[in-house]
Amino acid sequence: MNFAFALRRMRRSWRQLAVLLIGICLVTAFFALPPLYVRAMVQSGIRFTLDSAPAERLTLTLINPQPFAPADWSFITAQLGDLVGGLTRIARSAAAFGGFSYQYGEPTTELTPRSEFSFHAYAFSDIEKHLRVLEGRLPMRLAPPDSPERIALTEEERIDKGIGMYSTGDVEAVIGVEAARQSGYGIGTRFAIGEFPANRVVVHIVGIVEAADPDDLLWQGNRRALEGEVIQVGLTDRQYQLAFIVTEGAYSDWIAKATQTLRSGQNNSYVWLIRLNGQAVTADTLSTMRERLKFVVDKLTADYRGLLSANPLLRDLDRYVDQVARTEPPLILLAGAVLLLMLYHLITTVSLYLQTQAEEWAALSSRGASVGQLVRLQALTMLILCVIGAILGAPLALLLLNALWLIGPLGAAQGGAPIAGIPANAYWLSALAAAAAFIMLSAPALPSARRSLAQFKQLAARPPQLPTWRRYALDLILIVVGLGFIARLLFFVEGDLGQTLSLLLDNPPELIQRIVDGAARTGGLSDPFNLLGAGLLLSGMALLWLRLFPALLALISLFTRRSNGLTAPLSIWNVERDPSHYAQLVLLLIGTLALGTAALGLSHTREIGAWAAARAVTGGAVRVVLDGRDAPDLDAWRALPEVRGAESILRVESAQQAGTVSYTLLGLPLQRFSATFPETAQALMPLQGQDIAVRRTFNRQTRQPAEVSVVPAVISERLAREVGAAQRPDRQPLRIGNEAVIELLLPNNTRWPVHFRVMNVVRSFPSLNESQQFLLMEQAHLGRLIFATPATALVVRPVPNEIWLDLPQGAPSAALQAQIAAQTGYQSALYAWESYTDLLREPLPAAVAGMLYAGFWVSLLLSVLDFTFYLAVTARRRALSFAVLRALGWDANQIWALLAVEQTALIAPALVVGIGLGVLLAYVILPFLTLFGSVALSLPSAGLLGVLLALLAAFAALIGAVAWWLRRMEIHRALRLGEE
Structure with a gap:
């Protein structure tokens, strides 16, 4: 059986093999997508960063105590090429x-x-x-x-x-x-x-x-x-x-x-300000430009003793190179896990294809064809298809990327258009996926080649055998092994599996936060065992569902048999009598829905978490810095368009000086602030109803009794550690109820003591991060503290110097920004939207959500192909049964009802299980994305409904086409097909 014979057989079965080739190309395109996806995101991030970068970030500064040689400029331009945008030379006295x-x-x-x-x-x-x-x-x-x-x-x-x-x-x-x-x-x-x-x-x-x-x-x-x-x-x-x-x-x-x-x-300094052309840096030239830029600086540093350099662009390039290194391997690993589901799609399709060839193969085997010859025949056919798939995989991946850019979460977050061209590793991944597909598509040929014609006729009269995975309880094995890997992950979080399981049941968001904090211990997505555990667990649960599927049908049939009509019992009986065919289709539907649900859940959670994180960095949706001369008119601020709420803040920061500790005091209007900014309510709740306490003490400088005001305050964890270590006898952090004092260095070089009582300890607060030492208190209390010390009141004005605005999630309009800048006392404004868009460009979370989204659509197309192939293969058998029903008096509406009930029994449970497994998959992946704090999973109802409608519409169209074809088929023609 040579190559020519294989080509003749392929021409006879070109329709079936064309469907299989489309499936192979979809699989290779998906597996070639990760490098293209990462490359597109990196390109978008680079363009956003460099196009909006100030001039100093695109300038290489070289400071040399000696004059530069003329050859140095030739060396720099030869190395950096198009990256060099110009040069300004400065000579100055040091x-x-x-x-x-x-x-x-x-x-x-x-x-x-x-x-x-x-x-x-x-x-x-x-x-x-x-x-x-x-x-x-x-x-x-x-x-x-x-x-x-x-x-x-x-x-x-x-x-x-x-x-x-x-x-x-x-x-x-x-x-x-x-x-x-x-x-x-x-x-x-x-x-x-x-x-x-x-x-x-x-x-x-x-x-x-x-x-x-x-x-x-x-x-x-x-x-x-x-x-x-x-x-x-x-x-x-x-x-x-x-x-x-x-x-x-x-x-x-x-x-x-x-x-x-x-x-x-x-006593001279010779400065070269080399302007760099950001347009010369792309995702393709990123590593090259980074290495050349680093080489130039290292070479000049070695040539000139004492040379200093400032190279902000190199730091940006290092960050992007590191992001690619951290993103691409986990993404390929995730794509490999999804690839297993897609290969199962192909196995299902090729199994149906081999069923159509079974009679011919049995005849060839009975006439002397060896098992090896038949296997080689199938392998040669699949090899031709897989080679074509390997060649077309990368170009199709680029088309898929452009489609996802238009309809998926990537384009909405990144904007613009993806970078053109295909990297070399995309072709390698396409070839690797084609090789895996070749092995999986050739393997089913071995049992088919061993059957003789007599065995084939015996198998046609016998009920289908149990699948291999069910005979060996593979589903239970996968669940146990997957749980073992999950237990390994949870153990690394706290070192105590029992405590971690308690968090899993009582406070999942806190567990997510601890996994994020312990990324160095858990390994994140860079640890293959973390993702492997999730994949094995989900695969085992999907197979377990297939084990329970016949029992569920039997339970449903108990109720349908009591029906006086024939439609429902016959529909359930059609599925129940041959569960092996339907089991594979159900598994594919479950996997497809799981991918879609997980992708939507992660994308929606990313958006919510990014907006919350951006507000935490900024302080509300907009934080406006005022000059602090006059009290702001809150009514005027609240009357601005798009503004849902506005509150005034009094911020006092200690003067910056080497060797001194920096403190920040925030005076907040507690009665209104928590209502306007609900994210602060839990932290500020202990301050409600508290008042300043007066303590009598002895002033050692004046040697007179004195009174000090102790203000109730919420403090940061770092302040609790630092002040506790300095003022508590046991060197432990300050706790709720403790009293302490800090001294703020004022601009006039005097120190202002602030006595406080700890009401709560928080890790961070909007506009204040965990590395800062800060106190939160009632605004009126802060004003009283300022006035209590006349010298302080001369330096610190007790007038609110910030306005925090609450806006709907989205980009503020140009009109709003103009009106904010026109307000009395305006100095500057920080917008949460800018941080939000920057957070959405984080490659790893965006890539994982995007790849799952791509996996859903590719899997959906493969499912449609599988159903199409299955319906085509079983058309003759179904044509005979429906022709008999038509002869018994059934009309078209009854045929439609029969198909609807049959497919509902098949698809409806798969929808429930698929969505459930998708939620579980999203929960498992969520902590590894290091999103934005303890963000609970959120599913978008509209997006999930869209996924279900897309799935149902695809299969409804197929079922409708089959029903239309069966209804138009004449009875005598159907009977002839059944006799063949």
């Missing part, structure tokens, strides 16, 4: 340096009086682009020290050329408006710089300038070039340091030497 009093015609010596100012020198490339001249002109490069123009042999020549002690300007410079005001210098002013007489340089001011673009990145670290600097000298005195700007040539000719100091020698 520290302030001195000068001399300018005295024309007198030599400069150590006895020459010093300048009244210290100096900072700057030089910029493209100086005309960065400066706007207000008076005078821009500087020009004058003759360098070694120029022949500066050679003079006589006194008269030195006077004529203006060199040496007769210099009227070795260097031309410009100064900023503020520098001119502070120093009193103007156009024509000359001053001498240099720490040593031999290095003296006369600077001539030729212009007054300002920044051409004050927001240019150049000025973020070089504002001093225009303004100079006022420094503290001693306890009371201040000194102004003058800054001036020269050309690059003048800096290298004269200034670099003049800046040298006695103690530090070289």
Whole structure:
């Protein structure tokens, strides 16, 4: 049996094999999807991050104490290519340096009086682009020290050329408006710089300038070039340091030497601001650009001792590379688990195909064909189909990705369009799926090839045998092994399986939170045993349902037999008499529904959790920072469009200073705040009805009795640990009921003691994370504390300085943002929507939900193909039975009713079990996605209804087509088909 014979058989059965080929292509396309999916999400994330990034995040800053060599720029452009967008060079003095009093015609010596100012020198490339001249002109490069123009042999020549002690300007410079005001210098002013007489340089001011673009990145670290600097000298005195700007040539000719100091020698910094082109970074070039960028910095660091670099883009690229490394393997593992279900689809289809070939195979076997020849015949046929599937898998995966981008959760969260092209590993995964399909599709040929014609006729007259999995109790084995892996996971959460099981029963969200917190111990989706346990458990439960399915039908038949009609009993009998055919179809329906339910549940839970997390980061849907001069008009804020509620907050933060602890106090209007922001109600409940307590104490400084106000407060866990360790005798964290005191450093360098009583301890609070030390209290209580200390009231205004707004979930309109910015006292605003969209771009949660969603649609298509194939194979048998019913007087409506009841008995239980297993699958996967805290699973009713309607519509269309075909078939034709 050669290749030509296999092709002839394929031509005869091309319709059936075409259906099988479509199924193979769907399977290979799905398994090739993970790298495409991750690549599309990474591309979307990169574009969102880089397109909205400020200029400093797309700038490579190199600070070198030595001048860069010209070859360095050629090296950088050769390595980074299109990533390089431009270069700005800066030369500047590293520290302030001195000068001399300018005295024309007198030599400069150590006895020459010093300048009244210290100096900072700057030089910029493209100086005309960065400066706007207000008076005078821009500087020009004058003759360098070694120029022949500066050679003079006589006194008269030195006077004529203006060199040496007769210099009227070795260097031309410009100064900023503020520098001119502070120093009193103007156009024509000359001053001498240099720490040593031999290095003296006369600077001539030729212009007054300002920044051409004050927001240019150049000025973020070089504002001093225009303004100079006022420094503290001693306890009371201040000194102004003058800054001036020269050309690059003048800096290298004269200034670099003049800046040298006695103690530090070289006193220059050469800065390269390399603008990077974010468009050059894509998901495909991500790793390459990262490696090249890192190589450039490492090479220059090795060449120049003391070189410093700031490379924000490299941190972003490292983050995305890490996300790909953490996302792609678990996603492929998840796709492999779903692949098993899809391979079962193919096995079901090929089993039906082999049934149509059974008589021919039995005849060939009876005529001398060996088992090996028949198996090779099937293997060769499947090999041809699988090779085609392997080739088409990756391109079809790209089409599937584009379809999911339009209708699935990925496109809604990412926006735009997926990146074009197909990565190489997608072809490898497609080939791997095709190889697995080839093995699974060839294996059923072995038992079929062993049957002779006599055995075939005997099997046709015997009832179907029990499936292999049922004979060996595979369902029970899978459940036990799956429970073992789940128990392993739960043990790692707390180290105590009993305590973890108690949490599972009493507080599932808390268990999810602990699994998230213990991701390092549990392994998450990167641990294959976690996902394997869930897969085995769900597979075992699905098979267990198939074991119970005949019993359920028998129970239903007890009721239908009592019916006077024939429709219901006959429908149940058709399913009950041959459960092996229906069992496989039921299992496929269960798996399909489980995937759809899990995908919808995880996507919906992600959206809810992301919005809750975004509000927690921001503080409400919008947090507006006010200037704190006047009390805000809450009625005006509440009257804004889209605003459902608004509350004022008094935030007091300690001054930032090295070596001091930072504290944050929040004064909240408790009566209204919890109602407007329900997520805070549990944390703030213990403060309700509490008042400030007065304690008598002894002031050691005044040596007089004193009274202190102890305010009831909710504190953070970190503050409880830190203050408890410092003030409790046992060094334990503060507990509810404890009293303690903290000291806030105020902007005037004084300390404000705040005494408090612990009413509750929380991990975090909206706008405050777990790493911060904070206190929450009644707003009126905070005001009383401020007024209780007159010195504090002079520094801290007891006026609300923030407004928190509650909005519906969604993007705030441009009109609302404009009205917020127009409110009295507005300074800035933070929007939860920005954090929300960023959270939805987290690759792992989005990829898992998206792959399950893709798996549902592919599995649904495979189920439709399976049902189509099954109905086509059994059409002759069903045609005879329906023809007999038509001969007995049944009309079309009765045939429709019979099919409806029969399929309802088949599909309805599968719907219930499939949805239940989908919920269980989502619960199992939910903790590993490290979503956003203890978020309970939420199922969208509309989405779930849509999945059910899609499934029911697909199968209703098939059943309707079969009923229409059977109804139109003539009785005598059906009887002839039955006799064949």
